[in-house]
Amino acid sequence: MTQPSELIADDIEQYLARHANKSMLRFITCGSVDDGKSTLIGRLLYESKLVFEDQLSALEADSRKVGTQGEGLDFALLVDGLAAEREQGITIDVAYRYFSTEQRKFVVADTPGHEQYTRNMVTGASTADLAVILIDARKGVLTQTRRHSYLVSLLGIRHVVIAVNKLDLVEYSQDVFDDIVGEYTSFANDIGLAGVVAIPMSAYVGDNLTERSSNTPWYHGPTLIEHLEHVEIDDDLRTGPFRMPVQWVNRPDLDFRGFSGQIVGGTVRPGDRLRVLPSGKESTVARIVTMDGDLDEAVAGQSVTLTLADEIDVSRGNVLAGAQMLPGVADQFEAHVVWMGEHDMLPERPYVCQIGTMTVQARITKPKYKVNVNTLEKTATNTLALNEIGVCNISFDRPVPFDAYAANRDTGGFILIDRLTNTTVGAGMIAHSLRRSDNIHWQAVDIDGDARRVLNGHGSQVLWFTGLSGSGKSTIANDLERKLYALGCHTYLLDGDNIRHGLGRDLGFTEADRVENIRRVTEVARLMADAGLIVLASFISPFRADRGAAREVIGADQFCEVFVDTPIDVAEQRDPKGLYKKARRGDLINFTGVDSPYERPEHPDLRIDTTATSPEDASAQIIELLRSRGAIA
Template identity: 85%
Template sequence: MGDNTSGQDSLLVHDVEQYLERHASKGMLRFLTCGSVDDGKSTLIGRLLYESKLVFEDQLSALETDSRKVGTQGEGLDFALLVDGLAAEREQGITIDVAYRYFTTDRRKFVVADTPGHEQYTRNMVTGASTADLAVILVDARKGVLTQTRRHSYLVALLGIRHVVLAVNKLDLVDYSREVFEEISREYTEFAQRIGIAEVVAIPMSAYRGDNLTERSTNTPWYDGPTLLDHLETVPVDDDRRAGPFRMPVQWVNRPDLDFRGFAGQIVGGTVRPGDRLRVLPGGRESTVDRIVTMDGDLGEAVDGQSVTITLADEIDVSRGDVLTAADAPPGVADQFEAHVVWMGEDDMLPERPYLCRVGTMTVQARITRPKYKINVNTLEHTATNTLALNEIGVCNLSFDRPVPFDAYDANRDMGGFVLIDRMTGTTVGAGMIAHSLRRSDNIHWQAVDVDAGARSALKGHEPQILWFTGLSGSGKSTIANELERRLHALGCHTYLLDGDNVRHGLNRDLGFTEADRVENVRRVTEVARLMADAGLIVLASFISPFRAERDAARELIGADRFCEVFVDTPLEVAEERDPKGLYKKARRGDLVNFTGVDSPYEAPENPELRIDTTVTSPVDAGTLIVEFLRGRGVLA
C-alpha cells in the first residue's frame, strides 16, 4: 500500500491534471463495517486510514494527544479516535452515530461507514447499510459469532448487500490461532448460507496491529488469501442495476423559461439515450427522449448513478414524484404491498395508524394494515405479532393512499425501498423493503356508478357533512351531539349519530382499549362516516378519539370541505367530577387500564373548526352555535 500511495503522491507533484483525470475515472466502492460491541470496527477504519497514509500531520498530532487522554490502548495510538468524532463516543469508547470516511488508492475510491455495534443503535446501522455495496462483518476472535453479529448479518442480507467480508479481528489476543479462525469461519458461513449470503471472504486480522489489513502478516503464515485492502480494491462492484431497465424518479421539473421544460433526477437503474421510448408512471403516458442535459453539455448516453435533466419530444404532464421508465420494461404500479419493515421508532408501531411514507421522490400516506410476523434474527424463527418494537424486524402488509411505481427491493433498491415518518414529529420511525404487491391491489377496481354524492345531496336538500365531536369522557360530546341531531331532524335534515359506545356493541365489538385498538376503532368509524356522507347524510361522530394523528387522517380521507372538528373542551377535573358512567372511579382504583386522561393521553385539537367550552356553554346553546356554523358553511340552506 505504501508504494501505491507514493505513486499517487509523485504524480500529484509532477502532473496535477493527469492525477485529477486518473482520480476522476476510478471506480467507487461504498462499504460499511458492522458487528457486535467492542469488536474493533472504528479501530479497523482508523488503522486503514493510517496505513494508507491518509492521516494528515495535524490529525496524527491530535490522535497522539487524544490517545493519551481518552485512549484505550495504553501508550499506543488508539486508531478508533480517528473515526469516533462525537464527544459522547470518545468518553464512552463506543460508536453511537454512523461515521462516514473517504479515502482513495491507485485502484479505487472508497466511502466507508462505521456503524454502531449496540443493539439500541440498530437503526443507525440500517442507515449506513442502505447505500453500501459491501459489508465488513467484524467478529472478536475471543467471543466468536454473537447475537448482534447475526442481527447485522441478517440486515445486510435483507438490504441486498451481496459482498461480505468476515473479519476475524483481535486474533493477536488468541495467539493467532488458526483453529480459532477456522471454527469462527465455519460457524459464520453456515449461518450466512441460511440467510442467503452466498459468498463470504474470511480474513484473519488484528486491526490494532495492522495484521492482514494492507499487507500480508507474518503472524498468519497459514493464511494465503487476500489482505482486506487487496479485496476491497478488486472486488467486482455489481452492475446489475446498470444492466437492468431504465428508471429515474423525477426530483424537479426544470422550467427556467418558456422554451425549456426538463425533468431532473438521479438515474437509479439502466441506461438512457436520446430517442429512447419512455413511459411516465403512475400516469402511463409515453414519449421519446429529446435531450439529456447536464451542466457540462448534452450527453449521448446517461447511466445509473448520474444526475441529469431529460427533455421529452412531447408535451406531457410530468411532476415531482413521477418516475421516467423504459417503455418496454416498466415497473409495477400498486398501492398495497408486502414488505420487510425494520422498526426504528421509540414508540411501538401501531397497525392502521397513518404514517408518511417516502418512496423514491414521492411522499404518500401509508398504513401498516397487518403485521404478518416478526423475525428472530438469532434463530430465524417467525413469530406472530400485532406490532413491532424498536429494532424489531417484521413482514407486514402496507396500504398507500395512492398507487406508486415500484420494483421489488431485490431487483432495485431505490425503487423498492422506503422510509416511514411520524406525521406529528417528522422523525423516521421505520425503513422497509418491498417484496411484492398484493394480488388484491391488482384485482380490485372502482366500480363506476351513475348516482353520485351530488345527486344524493340534491335529493335531500342539504350538503353532506361530518361533525367530529372529540373530547374527554364526560365532557358532554354525546349530549351535545344528541341535541344537535334533534334540531337538525326538526329542520328536515337527513342525519345519523355515530356514538362511541354504541358502535362498540356491533361494528367494533371485537376491539379493546389498547392504543392499537383505539387507532383501529377510529379508522373503522372514519370509513363508515365517509360512506354515510357519500350517501348525502349529515353525520355526527361522537368519539373520544384521543390521538391527533387519527383525527387528522380522518380529515384527509374525508376532505376538509366535508369535515368539521368540534372540540368539546372540558377540564379533566370537571369531567371527572361529572363521571356519569363511573369510569374515572374505576380507572383511579386500577380496575380500568388505558383510560384517557388517567393513564392514557389525550391530544387536544390544535385548530378545530369549533371549540365548545362546556363550563360556560350549555348543550342547547352549543346546538344553536353549530347550526349557525353549518348555515355559514353552506351545508344548510
C-alpha cells in the same frame, strides 16, 4: 498509498481530478459493540494518509468538507477521536468517511454497534456495495452479528467480509478463527449470504489490513485493503430496465420543459420510448441535458434532465420507465419491515411513506410474522417493536410504481415516517404486490356526492367531536342533531358507545384496538358524507395521528374537528357511567386520562370550553360554523 506530499491546499482540486476516473466502492462497517469498528476505520484512514471525512446525518447528507492528515498523524489519537465521537452523541447519525488508494476511491459508512442504533446501520447499508462485519475473536458470533448479517442479506448487499478482529488477544489462534468462520458460514448459508470472505486481523496492530501479517502464517487470503481494491462492483442496475424517479419538473421558460432526477436503473438514449407511471402515458426521449451539455447516453447513477418529444403530464414522484420493461403499479404489498421506532408499530396507524421521490400515506394492515435473528424462527405477531424485523402486508393510499427490492433497491425500498414527530420509524423492502391490489378496481357510478347534496338541499360535513370521557361530547352532539333535524337537514350521529355494540364489537381498548376502531369509523363517516349527510362523530379518539388521518381520508373541506375541552377533574366529577372510579380502582385498564394518554388537538376547527359553555350554546356555535362553511343556509 497516496503520499501526503501530494496534499497541499492548492492541489486538492488537481488531486480530485487525477482520481476522478477511479471506481468507487461504498461499504459499511458493522457488528456488535466494541468489536473494533473505530479502530479499523482509524487504521484505514491512517494508512491512506489522505482522508476525506464527513459527519453526515442520516437525513441531512448535503454538506461536504475536506480534511487532511499528514505524515505526523498519530494513529492512537485518530482512533481516540473516532471513539470520542460516539461519547458525544454522534451515534445517532451515520458518519461517512472518505479515503482513496492508488486503485480505488472509498466511502465507508461508520455506524454504531449498539442495538438501539440498528436504524443507523440500515441507513448506512442502504447504499453500500459491501459490508465488513467485525467479530471480536474473544466473543465470537453474537446476536447483533446475526442481526446485522440478516439485515445485510435483506438489503441486498452481495459482498460480505467477516473481519475476525482482535486475534492478537487470543494469541493469533487459527482454531479460534476457524471455529468462528465455521459458525458464521453456517448462519450465512441459512440466510442466503454467499461468497463470504473471512479475514483474520488485529485492527489495532494492523495485521492483514494493508499488508499480510507474519503473525498469521496459516492465512493465505487477501488483506482487507486488497480485497476492497479488487472486489468487482455489481453493475446489474446499468444493464437492467430503465428507471428514473422524477425529482423536479423544470420549466424556466416556454421553450424548455425537462424532467430531472437520478437514474436508478438501466440506460437511456435519445429516441428511447418511455412510459410515465402511474399514468401510463408514453413519449420518446428528445434530449439528455446536463450542466456540461447534452449526452448521447446516460446510465444508472447519473443525475440528468430528460426532455420528451410530446407534451404529456409528468409530476414529481412519477417514474419514467423503459416502455419495454415496465415496473409494476400497485397500492398493496407484502414487504419486509425493519422497525426503528421507539413506540411499537400499530396496525392500521397511518404513517407517511417515502418511496423514491413519491410521498404517500401508508398503513401496515397486517403483520404476518417476525423473525428471530438468532434462530431464524418465524413467529406470529400483531406488532413490531424496536429493531424487530417482520413480514407485513402494507397498503398505500394510491397506486405507486415499484419493482421488487431484490431487483432494484431504489424502486423497491421505502421508509415510514411518524406523522407528528417527523422521525423515521421503519424501513421496508417490497417483496411483491398483493393479488387483490391488481384485481380490485374502483367502480365508476353515475350519481356522485355532489348530486346527492343537491337532492338533500344542503352540504355534507363530518363534525368530529373529540374529548375525554364525560366531557359532554354525546350531549352536545345529540342537542345539535335535534336542531339540525328541525332545520330540515339530513344527519346521522355516530356515537362511540353505540358503535362498540356492532361495528367495533370485536375490539378492546388497547392502543392498537383504538386505532382500528377510529379507522373503521372514519371509513363509515366518509361514505355517509358522500351520501350527502351531515355526520356527527362522537369519539374520544385520543390520538392526533388518527384524527389527522380521518381529516385526510374524509377531506379537509368536509371535516371539522370539534374539541370538547373539559379538564379531567371536571370530567371525573361528572363520571356519569362510573368509569373513572373503576379505572382508579384498577378494575378498568387502558382508560383514557388515567392509564392511557389523551393527545389534545393543537389546532381544532372549534374549541368548546364546557366549564363556561352550555350544550345548547355549544350546538348554536357549531351551527354558525356550518353556515360559515356553506354547509347549511
